[in-house]
Amino acid sequence: GLAIHLGKLLTSERILASVAEKQATGQATGALAVEMETMSVASVCANAGQRFLSLRVISDAMDEELPRDVE
16 A cells, blocks of 8 residues: 655755645656755765665655644
C-alpha cells in the first residue's frame, strides 16, 4: 500500500510552510518534494568521489500547512 515516486528533489535553505508556497515552488521547479539536508550530503560524497542516492520519507503533503512552531 505504499506509493513510490521518482523525480526531482529540491533542497531549500528554509522550511516551506504554507500550501501556496509549496505549490508555487513545485510548479516553478518541477520538484516532487522539498527538503533541507540532501544537497549537503551529496556535496560531501561528490568531493570524496563516492556515489550517492537519496531516499526520503515525506512528512507533510503539498496541501498541508505546517504549524507555526515548526518554523
